[in-house]
Amino acid sequence: MSTRDIHVVVVGISTAGIAISKAIAALAKKGRYPGLHVTIVDRNAYWYYMIGAPRAVVDKQFGHQLFFRQDTLLTPFEVDPLNPKHRFIQASLVAVNSDKSIELSNGEKLSFDYLLLSTGATNSFPANVIAPSLEDARSRLLQLHDNVKNAESVLVIGGGAVGVETAGEIASEYPKKKVTLVHSGARLLPSNFKAGLSDGAVRKLRRLGVAVVLNERMVIPADTPFDGTIRPLSLKGKSGNTYDSELQFLTIGPKIHTEYLVSLEEQLDTKLREANGAIRIKPTFQIDHDQLTAVFAVGDVNSLPAGNKYAMKAVEQAQVAAANVITMIEAGFDQNPKDCNVSLEEWDGSEANMIVVPMGRNLGVAQVAGIAFGRCFVGNFLARNVKGKDYFLAKNATEFPPGANA
Template sequence: MALKKRIVVVGGGVAGSTIAKNFDLEADVTLIDPKDYFEVPYAALRCTVEPTFAERSCVKHSEYLKKAKLVQSSAQSVSDSAVVTVSGDKIPYDFLVVCTGSTYTGGPATKAERIKEYQADNKKLEAADSVLIIGGGPVGVELAGEIVVDFPTKKVTLVHSGDRLIDFLGPKASKKALKWLKSKNVEVILNDRIELDGLE
């Protein structure tokens, strides 16, 4: 019987975890990721408002990988036959898949730490009488929406430098978002910006 091909996947985000899972039983898979979990990135704002949601949106790699090995580290260097990690492991491969995504390198290493981070952010949010959101792109609009749904009595102000929200979309979407936020008593200030110089 032929030996299974060795696949090394660097990065446990959406692409890397999907590839590792899809080849888990078909090949000798090693996933290299500094975290012990996969996080659904577009669920982060919901988790800030409702930390229990993170129990479902943060999934330990060991929960969905049956046979693949996890090396909890970052890749340091790559040759044409092996990956060397920061932790000193040298992992040979037949196929290398690099799914490192963005340049963001922060964040906790474990699922438990990530959930604690969401809980801490949520406590700050619960204690606040008012919330100022700078930027009316998709993240700012979504965060404002998440907050007013769970905390309808909180004063939320959204400041955007453009003349309409989520301005990379069409005007119809911008108007709909603005109308909905205003219906939830969000104060939306357009064509203005917050100067952060000197603020701590």
């Protein structure tokens, strides 16, 4: 047993951040490192299960369950609840410094022995819900549900999984509503999956009455809010066609915000990020710089290819990163980094080869073990029984203590 103080900071309670925080906090719970402190930092007071957003726009009760209090995440890992070692801070990350400290938007400066960045990528509403409080976030999502119900026409821009699911849920719930899905590519869904998946998705969406438009890049004015408000809007495509709608969803181009590394890049006089902001990493998930061996980047925020940016892959990444931090802690890296030679686990680089895409409660497509189930009934069966029941909400809810989403 080591009694030394060890400070681990996890910034961003994404799917990866949850897995990392719990895995490392468990060390203290086992009694091996009573001086281990895990601090989690996130700009929101709540964790939002964004995977369930397509169902939430048509199911008010389901949407209510997608929010979880983050301050309770590590409570089960406290050895002495009256003297907590772990901490949640609601704030944004402003800067990472070369002296192993970070600066937060609330004015705090935290020192760390190990830093894990899992700040993810920012999507448009409702895949991302920003609000001052959990209650406000729920209210905003519930208002969107009512707006979807009342709008006569809906435009979904982007034919990835979220766009297909959103269009399918709305068309399935409201068969008389005009729903249009516009996608810039020649096929729907991510290109790392088989073309048969796209063929099936197009066919089934059209069966639901969705107007599917491919090879059309929309011209979107910079001030278009995509905030879930009903407003008559005419948007043009590059083809010259005009698309009229009362309610619009943008389901393309999540953006990576890593401006917090600018000052660190200046201090080290090097680039740590790709042009899109993604953090360059080693196969161990350490940032790719010799002076940053105790800083890791996991999930959407890192520079791995798109095929690694799925929830299941984020958890796998988190497991590797957490295992490496634990290995470093056990080897005493935070005490004597120069004299500590450790062998760390490396990511195998495998991309996702499984996907399930519901379109409402009864239709969908899937790819499992490299086999695409697009047009056939098997895709419907898998979508309905694997993901379409609750978008895996019940499984993910178990990551938090009971009552966290009450």
